[in-house]
Amino acid sequence: MQSVLFQNAVIYYFSGTGNARFAAEEISRNLKSEGLECEVLNIADKALEVEKPGRNTLLGFCYPTHGFNVPPIVLKFLSFFPKGQSKVFILNTRAGMKMYKLHTPGLGGIALWLPALILWLKGYRIFGFRPLDMPSNWIPIHPGIREKVILSIKAHCTKTLRGFSVKIVNGKKVLNGLIWLPLDLMVAPIALGYYFYGRFGLSKTFFANYRCNNCNLCIEKCPVGAIKSINNRPFWTYKCESCMQCMNICPHRAIETSHTYTFIVWWTAWVILPVVLPDLMIKSGLMTEEFYNRHYDIFYNLILYVVGIAFIFGVYRIVHFLLGSKTFNKVMTFFSFTHFRFWRRYNFLRIFKKNPEITK
Numbered sequence: 001m002q003s004v005l006f007q008n009a010v011i012y013y014f015s016g017t018g019n020a021r022f023a024a025e026e027i028s029r030n031l032k033s034e035g036l037e038c039e040v041l042n043i044a045d046k047a048l049e050v051e052k053p054g055r056n057t058l059l060g061f062c063y064p065t066h067g068f069n070v071p072p073i074v075l076k077f078l079s080f081f082p083k084g085q086s087k088v089f090i091l092n093t094r095a096g097m098k099m100y101k102l103h104t105p106g107l108g109g110i111a112l113w114l115p116a117l118i119l120w121l122k123g124y125r126i127f128g129f130r131p132l133d134m135p136s137n138w139i140p141i142h143p144g145i146r147e148k149v150i151l152s153i154k155a156h157c158t159k160t161l162r163g164f165s166v167k168i169v170n171g172k173k174v175l176n177g178l179i180w181l182p183l184d185l186m187v188a189p190i191a192l193g194y195y196f197y198g199r200f201g202l203s204k205t206f207f208a209n210y211r212c213n214n215c216n217l218c219i220e221k222c223p224v225g226a227i228k229s230i231n232n233r234p235f236w237t238y239k240c241e242s243c244m245q246c247m248n249i250c251p252h253r254a255i256e257t258s259h260t261y262t263f264i265v266w267w268t269a270w271v272i273l274p275v276v277l278p279d280l281m282i283k284s285g286l287m288t289e290e291f292y293n294r295h296y297d298i299f300y301n302l303i304l305y306v307v308g309i310a311f312i313f314g315v316y317r318i319v320h321f322l323l324g325s326k327t328f329n330k331v332m333t334f335f336s337f338t339h340f341r342f343w344r345r346y347n348f349l350r351i352f353k354k355n356p357e358i359t360k
């Protein structure tokens with residue numbers, strides 16, 4: 001039966017490890033079963049050509065939450081998206097978990113609100129606005145979730161997506177993202193900190209261990225083209241969005257986050273440098289103690305945000321060079337939690353394909 005409200009649907013998605021892609025494809029499947037033609041398009045696809053949506057097109061955006069915010073690639077895409085008047089749904093996937101029998105939610109911050117504002121300013125009508133708690137993929141922070149739990153969360157989300165799609169296609173607004181406003185507002189400042197600062201530091205925590213055989217899969221598949229090969233080893237540039245695709249698809253489990261290295265470098269950048277640098281400058285006569293005390297806030301923030309990040313980038317470059325030594329590489333790997341067997345990777349689509357019965 002053809003939908004009376006919409007002529008067709010177009011869903012744009014961005015996904016690091018498959019969650020948002022799953023949501024987009026599942027909604028598309030549901031819309032098709034309700035008689036609506038639907039196209040699913042990947043924002044990271046370089047050949048993607050965006051057309052201005054017709055007034056009766058149902059438009060959708062699905063993407064993960066990164067640091068209580070929208071991934072930069074999605075934000076850029078939305079900023080350049082043509083103006084229009086059609087109805088839009090926005091869905092951000094968050095870090096869902098399961099404790100005992102309870103599915104626990106993630107927290108979106110401004111990840112729904114900012115795109116909604118941009119699209120509203122462009123003339124679109126927000127029709128669907130909800131988060132979806134898919135399994136957390138933030139594996140530098142915690143080991144990948146067990147397969148059994150992933151499948152349970154997925155089954156739960158499949159039902160949620162079915163209800164969401166049916167309501168939307170039948171002209172009912174779904175705005176349950178609104179109930180998160182108080183909590184989202186509380187973490188909004190962190191979202192800004194992550195966007196303008198934190199993500200650059202995170203991108204410098206990845207390295208390839210001695211098992212890397214230069215297959216270049218991570219470089220080829222990186223959705224934002226952030227990984228380069230330097231000295232025959234992957235090098236993560238500041239463009240990295242920490243989407244976790246590389247770490248999860250590496251067939252040799254060769255990509256690690258070095259926790260010890262990260263702790264030492266971040267601690268030096270953010271605790272040691274703000275104390276030691278001014279002291280050195282005063283002792284060498286570059287400035288007086290009185291001048292420093294008068295401009296303490298400026299100095300502190302300058303060292304923290306400008307010198308700190310330059311230091312992290314510089315040290316990463318040196319460490320990347322040293323990783324060419326097998327001994328150094330082994331030491332770095334040994335001090336990374338991610339090299340332990342129990343520190344599972346997360347690849348939702350692979351697990352999904354392995355269990356075709358649950359795709360129905």
Ligand SMILES: Cc1cc2nc3c(=O)[nH]c(=O)nc-3n(C[C@H](O)[C@H](O)[C@H](O)COP(=O)(O)O)c2cc1C
Pocket residue numbers: 014015016017018019020021063064065066067068069093094095096105106107108109134135136137138139241242243244348
């Ligand atoms: C760098 C990074 C930051 C994240 N930040 C958040 C967050 O602030 N809130 C949240 O609920 N989940 C967060 N997550 C979890 C992901 O948003 C979540 O697992 C999502 O479903 C992944 O979708 P994808 O597989 O399509 O990339 C983060 C994940 C990563 C890798």
